[in-house]
Amino acid sequence: MSGQHFVVAAQDRAWHYSFKGAITGPFESRQEAVTAAIEQASKIEDDDVEVVVRDADLKTETVWRPSGKLA
Secondary structure (H helix, E strand, O other): OOOEEEEEEEEOOEEEEEEOOEEEEEEOOHHHHHHHHHHHHOOOOOOOEEEEEEOOOOOEEEEEOOOOOOO
């Protein structure tokens, strides 16, 4: 996992993302939260940043990195 990561997760029937302890949201869908997190992550000039999605079972999936742009 990267040194800096935006974590997208659902809470209280809404989606949000967090970065360095700050939570942004709510978003109506997973995809809206992922898109917003990628938009913010892409502004960071660091190759060691990524966007991950954490599901209800606490499994984590990387969906974006600046070098691979997975999403």
